[in-house]
Amino acid sequence: MPRSFLLAALVLLALGSVFVSALFGSVEIPVGRVWGALAGSAAGVDGDIVWKLRLPRAAAAFACGALLAQAGALLQVLLRNPLADPYVLGISGGAAVGALGAMLAGAGAVAMGAGAGGGALAVVGIVFLLSFRAGDWNIYRLLLTGVVLAAGCGALVSLLLTLAPEAGVKGMLFWLMGDLSQAQAPLPAWIALAALSALGLAFAGSLNVLALGPLKARTLGVAVLPLQVGVYFTASLGTAAAVLLGGSIGFVGLLVPHALRLLGVTDHRWLLPMCALLGGGFLTLADTAARTLWAPQQLPVGVLTALMGVPLLLLLLPRGR
Amino acid sequence: MMLACAGLEVGFPGRLLARDLALEIRPGECWGILGMNGSGKTTVLHTLGGLRAPEGGGVKLGGRPIGGFAPRELARELGFLLQDEPGAFWGSLQEYVLLGRHPHAHSLFGWGADDLERAERALGAVDLAGLSQRSLGTLSGGERQRARIALLLAQAPNVYLLDEPLQHLDLRHQLEAMEIFRGLALAGCAVAMVLHDTLWASRYCDHVLLLPGDGVALAGPTPELLTRGNLERLFRCELQEYGQGAQRHFLPGAPSRV
DSSP states (O other): OOHHHHHHHHHHHHHHHHHHHHHOSSSOOOHHHHHHHHHTOOOHHHHHIIIIIIHHHHHHHHHHHHHHHHHHHHHHHHTTOTTOOTTTTSHHHHHHHHHHHHHHTTOOHHHHHHHHHHHHHHHHHHHHHHHOOTTOOOHHHHHHHHHHHHHHHHHHHHHHHHHSOHHHHHHHHHHHHOOOTTOOOOHHHHHHHHHHHHHHHHHHHHHHHHTTOHHHHHHTTOOHHHHHHHHHHHHHHHHHHHHHHHSOOOSHHHHHHHHHHHTTOOOHHHHHHHHHHHHHHHHHHHHHHHHHTTTTSOOOHHHHHHHHHHHHHHHHGGGOO | OOEEEEEEEEEETTEEEEEEEEEEEOTTOEEEEEEOTTSSHHHHHHHHTTSSOOSEEEEEETTEEGGGSOHHHHHHHEEEEOSOOOOOOOSBHHHHHHGGGGGGOOOSSSOOHHHHHHHHHHHHHTTOGGGTTSBGGGSOHHHHHHHHHHHHHHHOOSEEEESSTTTTOOHHHHHHHHHHHHHHHHTTOEEEEEOSOHHHHHHHOSEEEEEOSSBOOEEEEHHHHOOHHHHHHHHTEEEEEESOGGGOEEEEEEEOOO
16 A cells, blocks of 8 residues: 555544544534534534533543554664563553552542652653663663563552552552543643654654664664664653553554554654554544443543454454565 | 774683784775684674774774764765674565665655665665565565665665675575675775685685684785685684685585694
């Protein structure tokens, strides 16, 4: 499939996902009135529902998905491991410990966000400090350090769940499975997305070469260590921004880059922007399904990303070259 | 552009593989590097290419210390064929070979017509023109080795450092590869390559570097150094000598403990 055609299709998917998100919800609004609200001509309840509830939620979902998909693609090439996803280095684990710790202490939403952010950033810093050696950053040491810390965080999360009162466990499980129902302030995630997208594009040409291995990349003029450090912090902070907004939404960061590669997109100058569009569109659609399938009850979106993603990837796998 | 070193010490803490090495690999010259497994051929080549720091001495490219080059600037002047490439490349053969143009790339998106043309020409030179849209991962070991040579040709540097360029290649493609390298030297490039077969060294290399692994390397014109005595000491086995001049080659007899 020509890349320009695929790019156009992904732009349509992204726009379509936002429209679908504005169209569906627990309150039924006819298509014409949703159009009217989007065009600014419908005031009142319809306009409020579309502009104050559904679109902020769609914006949050889109930013989260775009961040996770790009971070996944970046980490897969940094770690030279196709199984890498944004959470492989323990960032979501650190955020979960912080968030669940705050929940257990009975703190409010702001403290919970601060706990999640603190936990994520602490893991980013600890993994870097433990694995980095100037002049020789062994990527396998980085991966192992991250995996070990993620396992430690997993144990702490289990402990917190065990200690939590029964009434609080459901909220914790929602957070762990990924949940956008509390995500009403997507602006920081969009700022992170803009930064990650710009940096990713700046890295993209060199990332193509880094896929040949660090030594070969050096012989082709890539300053490997600064690139690796840049990619690590860009992907990590992008992941942290997504986790702060929507918890540990799984599968997007693993599925989306591979789906695009299976469609023949391997050049990171195309892959990263396409990851943003497909990841954002995919999570927006999944989130719309999460809040409408069992309405008024909301499902954790992380469950739906896996339920929608697994068959999609299994369908694409036989197409792989 | 000349690649030169003086007083070069190459090795690891506790083991010196080459001591006080002085070389001048000039434009138009083709050097063969020979030695037993573990004698330091790759380590010397990496040191000459600026991929590892020497234990002592220094390497100069075009009269400038090699460490003073910016990464892209160095890659435009000096190309390296590594022995192993443990990366995970998911793209097509054409996309792979185009990565050789990375040091010359100036646009964020896509490649220029010149880049595409050079990549196609490089694929044609290594007999892979018809496979350019195939995934790199589906190629055989020999085809992949030729693809790596094509990437280097697309890179188009002035100095070529080749670590076992003939590995995985059948006889015909070994011959074609050596003809390519000779053509590069004739076009004014400096070429140095690690070889195991003395026939290729005697036929295509005007200079050789013999690395016995004890620190005392021999470097000089092929006719003077590629002798039965030197090679028997180098490979620690008896050799039979056949042919003369550029057709000279050596076949092993009984191993010795010399």
